[in-house]
Each structure stands twice: as structure tokens, then as C-alpha cells.
């Protein structure tokens with residue numbers, strides 16, 4: 001399996017290290033696409049891969065699958081062209097799918113070209129539970145409370161916790177595109193972007209990216225909290241988010257699906 005990565009940041013470098021150096025996946029990253037020439041060249045040298053600033057050259061190279069590890073606008077711009085070029089796709093910036101029309105477009109394109117799109121669970125768990133709970137439409141309430149350090153949320157000089165947002169997931173991802181992709185993953189698995197409620201709290205007392213998920217419905221109820229270790233390369237991003245992409249790559253083509 002030849003893998004192409006969109007993005008030259010923290011998740012991209014983690015994947016390159018795990019795959020090209022540590023051989024954690026049956027496959028190799030043969031191509032990286034990004035806008036940052038210096039970062040891309042550095043990655044290409046360190047991890048023996050090719051760097052492209054031109055999307056067409058990247059997508060026409062000998063890759064089988066593309067991992068988006070860049071930003072919501074990158075997933076929005078390139079998901080359809082990736083599929084049209086006959087490649088499978090794994091998306092980190094699931095916030096791009098806040099637009100239901102876009103999701104439908106991606107679904108149709110994947111179907112037309114016989115490709116698959118994987119939206120990994122990222123920095124949270126529980127998507128399986130929400131899907132089961134809503135199998136007959138019985139899921140009534142989903143709420144996620146995200147707590148991160150002020151610096152992760154772009155704030156300085158805050159000494160007490162501060163609620164920055166309380167509202168629907170669709171609006172939250174527009175305001176915090178680098179911090180609440182997890183809320184979009186929960187929305188897609190559950191009751192959608194309008195009904196899924198998101199609270200974002202800047203909390204100087206936390207070092208871990210903490211997400212509390214509460215759900216209620218005909219199945220009963222659940223409350224679960226994950227305390228994620230942030231990645232050294234980008235404290236906004238939890239280590240689990242990178243691991244979930246790696247797990248998705250490890251499971252490519254596996255005929256047995258768990259969860």
C-alpha cells in the first residue's frame with residue numbers, strides 16, 4: 001500500500017515516523033502534499049518520501065490511499081478530487097463534513113469510483129455506541145464538553161476557567177476548526193450537527209485535552225470523560241487523534257470489522 005499524506009504538520013510527521021521509520025503499517029508513505037515548502041522538504045529528506053506542492057502531481061503519483069492531516073479547508077477542497085482520481089481516503093479534519101451537502105457529494109463520488117472514505121474516531125471514543133443507540137432513531141441527546149489549556153485555544157493571560165462556546169456542533173466547528181473536529185465525528189455518528197451540543201472551556205488547570213461526552217436515549221444514558229495527552233508537536237491535538245489515523249491505516253482492507 002502506497003500512502004499519500006496531505007499536510008506537513010504534527011500528525012503528518014507522526015505518521016511518517018511510525019510508518020516509514022518504525023514500519024508500524026504494511027505500507028509506505030511515498031508522497032506528501034502541502035503548502036509549506038521548508039517543512040515538506042525537511043520531511044522528504046528525513047523520512048525518504050517525495051514532497052509535492054502541486055496537488056495534481058501528488059494525486060497522479062503511485063499512491064493507493066490519501067490521508068488528510070491538514071485542516072478543515074483542505075479536506076473540503078480535496079476530498080472529492082482524491083476520490084475522482086481513484087484513491088481511498090482517510091480524513092482527520094472531519095469538521096469539513098459539517099456541511100451535509102458536502103458529505104452527500106463525497107458519498108456519491110466514492111460510490112461512483114468504487115472507493116472508500118474513512119472518518120476515524122479521532123481524539124474521542126463512543127461513536128460505535130452512538131450509532132447503535134440511534135439505529136432506530138432512539139438517541140435523544142448528545143453533548144460534548146471540551147476542556148483545553150488557554151494556549152491550545154489561542155488565549156493568553158487567563159487565570160480562571162472560561163466558557164468560550166455553548167451551542168450546536170455545526171457552529172462550534174466554524175469557530176474552532178482546529179479544536180472540535182471530535183464534535184463533528186460525534187454528530188455524524190449520532191443525531192447531527194444541529195442537535196449535538198458543544199461546550200468549549202479554556203481551563204488553565206488542565207494539561208490534558210479533556211472531552212466529556214453525555215448521551216441519552218431509548219438505550220439509557222452514558223457519561224464518559226477522556227483525558228488526552230496532547231502531542232508535543234501541537235498541544236491542540238491529542239495523541240489519540242494521530243493514533244486513530246494509524247489504526248485506520250492498519251485496518252485497511254481487513255475483512256473483519258470490530259466496533
Ligand SMILES: NC(=O)C1=CN([C@@H]2O[C@H](COP(=O)(O)OP(=O)(O)OC[C@H]3O[C@@H](n4cnc5c(N)ncnc54)[C@H](O)[C@@H]3O)[C@@H](O)[C@H]2O)C=CC1
Nearest residue numbers: 007008009010011069070071092093122123181234237241
Ligand atoms: N478528528 C480529530 O479528533 C482531530 C482532528 N484534527 C485535525 O487534524 C488537522 C491536523 O492536525 P495537526 O497535524 O496536529 O495540525 P498542524 O497544525 O500541526 O499541521 C497542519 C498542517 O496542515 C497544513 N495546512 C493548513 N492549512 C492548509 C491549507 N489551506 N493548505 C495546505 N496545507 C495546509 C499546515 O501547513 C500544516 O502542515 C487539524 O487541523 C484538525 O483539522 C486535529 C486533532 C484532532
Ligand SMILES: O=C([O-])CC(=O)C(=O)O
Nearest residue numbers: 123178179180181182238
Ligand atoms: O485533539 C483533540 O483533543 C481534539 C481536537 O483538536 C479536534 O477535535 O479538532
